[in-house]
Amino acid sequence: MILSVPALAQAPAADAAAADAAAAEAEQGLGEIVVTATRSAQSIQKVPISMQALGAEKLQERQVKGLSDFAALLPSVSFEGIGPGRNTAFFRGIVPAGGAYASVGYYLDDMPITGTEVPDIHAYDLERVEALSGPQGTLYGAGSLAGTIRLITNKPKLDKFEFGYDVEANKYGKGDFGGQLESYINVPLAPTLAMRAMGYYRRDGGYIDNTPNNGTFNDGSSSTLTLGDNNPNTSYTLDNSDIAKDDYNTIREFGGRFQLLWQPTEGWDITPEITAQKQVARGYFGYDPRVGDLEVHDYDQTKNDDRWYQAALSIHGHIGDWDIVSATGYFKRRTRTLNDYTYYTVTYDGFGPGYESYLQFFDNCTGSGASQQCQMINPTQYYHADTHRNKFTQELRISTPKDWPFDVTVGGFYQRQKNELNTSYAIRGLDTITGYTATGGGDVAGGLIGVPAMYGIAYDEDGNPYFDTSDVINANGNPLGTMILGTQAVKGDAFYYVEQDQLYHDKAIFAEGHYNITPTLKLTGGMRYFWTDYKVRGFAGVAGSAAGVGCTTPLPDDERLTCVNTNPNAADGTGRYKEDGETHKVALDWQFQPDKMVYFNYSTGFRPGGFNRPLRIRSLGKIVNVAPFKSETLTNFEVGVKTTWNNIFRFNAAVYYEKWNNIQYGVVVSGAQGAGMTGNAGKAEVKGIEYDADLRLGKVTISTSGAFNDAKLKGDFCNFALNTETESIAQLSSCTLGEFVEGSSPPTPQVAAANGTRLPRQPRFKGTTSIRYDTDLGDYAAYIQGAALYQTGATQDLNVESNELLGNTKGFVSFDFSGGIKKDGWSVTLFLQNAFDKRGQLTRNTFCSIDFCANSSRTFTIKPQFFGIRFGQKF
DSSP states (O other): OOOOSOBOOSOOGGGHHHHHHHHHHHTTSOOOBEEOTTSSOEEGGGOSSOEEEEEHHHHHHTTOOSHHHHHHTOTTEEEEESSTTSEEEEETTBOOBSOSSOSEEEEETTEEOOSSSBOOOOOOSEEEEEEEESOOHHHHOGGGSSEEEEEEEOOOOSSOOEEEEEEEEEEETTSOEEEEEEEEEEEEEETTEEEEEEEEEEEEOOOOEEOOOTTBOTTSSBOEEOOSSSOTTOOEEOOOTTTOBSSOOOEEEEEEEEEEEEOSSTTOEEEEEEEEEEEEEESOSEEOTTTOTTEEOOOSOOEEEEEEEEEEEEEEEEETTEEEEEEEEEEEEEEEEEEEOHHHHHHHHHTOTTOGGGTOEEEEEESOGGGOEEEEOOOOEEEEEEEEEEEEEEEEEEEOOTTSSEEEEEEEEEEEEEEEEEEEEEETTGGGOSEEEOTTTTTSTTOEEEEEBSEEEEEOTTSOEEEEEEEESOTTSBTTEEEEESOOOSBTTEEEEEEEEEEEEEEEEEEEEEEEEETTEEEEEEEEEEEEEEEEEEEEEOHHHHHHTTOOSSBOTTOSSSSOOSOTTSTTOOEEEEEEEEEEEEEEEEEEETTEEEEEEEEEEEEOOBOOOOEEETTTTEEEEEOOBOOEEEEEEEEEEEEEETTTEEEEEEEEEEEEESOEEEEEOTTSTTOEEEEEOOEEEEEEEEEEEEEEETTEEEEEEEEEEEEEEESOEEOEEEETTTTEEEEOSSOOTTOBOTTOSSOOBSEEEOTTOBOSSOOSEEEEEEEEEEEEETTEEEEEEEEEEEEOOBOOOSSHHHHHHHOOBOOEEEEEEEEEEEETTEEEEEEEESTTOOOOEEEEEOSSOHHHHGGGOEEEESOOSEEEEEEEEEO
8 A cells, every 4th residue: 555654534533542543553564544435434445446545644755746746656547738737637547538527536625626627736734645446426426437536634633732834945957946835733722623724835946948949940940931821921930039938837836724623512523614725837847859858949928827715614413323414615716827829820821822811910000091001910829718617516415323234325416617718819919900811812913911902812713812803892902902901809819719608517316335244244335316417608719600690800808708609509509418317336345354355346437428519610611510429437347355464564456347438539620620529439448457565574664556557449439520411510420440531621530549449648557666764863763765656658649640640658767765854843854856857758738639730749747857855843
């Protein structure tokens, strides 16, 4: 087991004696690990599911600060993303690439946080982190298709005063300096009232260099754009010298938590709590190997300002012999994001002639009328978004009396989440331009660039543009002018804009019970019935999309949802999806010795489907329908053992087989101007083994854990394409390997991925091993520790053609070292992570569709070499 020291349960005070006994036992052996994964406090060795726990000491020893750090220590967990607050975790190779819900539950105590791209919760004053592998739908619902991660905080104590602080200074090997200050306090206020508070400030120095591009792209070619035509008089050279900076991916964050514990009467605990955090992460946390080691070429600012708070109220009590738990939570999050999207502009430029209207924009004019002459502005795109998420959650659980021959927990769950999206794919100054070049205007014979057009432009049979004198678009324009007056901005400076309100409702009733068939043989069963509905209303698209539903652009800046194109088929323009269903589990565990157990677990999980908005097809000049995507399900068969030997050796392992149906997969459909949809890719299966072990030999503790996953597609994944006859987008009813979709441009293979294709983003094997030596140096307790992290390579996309463009990540091994001394409540720790500065590749991502942006992809790795010193005191 990863944890080799006691972790106190989130349990009533009656369990304190057992926890103290466990602590005393740990001095001689491994100690007991108490968890609350099944909504009740019990030893991890008695829980008939595959799970791991990282205790407070382990989190500190391994310098865990957030999601990416503790995910590295959990072999069954992988993640993808582009930086703090923008990462999404996965379990056992179940890596959806689409859909509205997450596949992994992410909890702070009893409260679910949010869906994908979860906040990077700071790991301080935590009791432990629990990772539950496999479907957890019975107790944790729709967001726990593949697993659940729970961060359990330390709770207020009524019987003692506690205060502590930690100060850290650190540095990335060749990068910048950083540091953090953390502190907590626990104060008994009265015999039945106590408070606990935690606060921190953190600054991480960067390690990625945004280097000057010096007039070239990452392949050495010229960074001069032709701007969508063959006219030598229209060009723009990309130059990032104004924002080039070393170590540009810094993090600044601060936050805290405040909790109260009130025991109004014996057997009742009331715990209000609020946690808040603000994190500002700058730059990308991946690099472009074609530019250089830990180097990129960014042409605009990248920043993620992520602020959130969660308020929770937990009530735990007894009515007679019945145990009652109420958990109420409210989560509010706002993220304001800036991204460099220059490579989207580069992609448009690469399409060749006919894309002038996407790239040539004019302002700063002289003259007027037919003699007006305007100057071209910087055409590069950037991304800015302001996203609001609000979630209310209520759960009520009731458990039967402990003297009954069986125990059952029944409960109800309600959740309401509203997301407000305001997302701009923009060009600076687009909202104030005078005009833009008409399609074909760059190459029309005699055309004047930046001069107002009198006539429209058409194409002859050979594809050559000409002035169509029958199409007068501006009587005051110049007969040779090519500039259309006005702007293509949809709203503000957005060329493509998304403005939506999303509303989720989830309700469920559930029950889970245990019955001892014999004193050593226990049966567990559970079921959850759920109702979920989803509504989305708003706008997504370019100016032409707005015109298609009768809206005039630019849309007003001071109002939202003045133009709606989410669902033209509904009177109110709202897209809707609802469904209900059930998930269940059955487990049988045999405690054949007091410290040894074997178990079988059968469980199911689900992730709801959703609505797809219609998409605008450029070649048709109209909007076409897209069918909803279906819910996906996961069925898990698991056999495991949990054993302890003489309290010095602990070995746990599980073998599992999972069937994944109706995989939700995001697709960018050919001809849809880069817009995407979600479809169901088919079926997959996952076979794997997970294990963890600890061996304590006197002063030496050896811990290891690992996971092997063989995850692959079952059956061909047929692609999605436009059906010109029905004017709708759907999955091909049949597909042939090596054939292309008729009429698709660019050509789209009928088979996106063949039977047996490996599922992406998950290494076949991932593991970690640590060796720790504890000793005494006079009056000082000391330790030294070495640890290795290792994993094999992984594919990056389910679509085989896209994966070939991106390339697989490579396997790696990295080593961490730490050591420290402590005495009388103070401690000093030295640490060195990734000691040999390896570039352990985790994922690769692109700025736009892989087909077009693979050559500008970024590789995201483990941290480069990172070292520092930490001093702390506890009173």
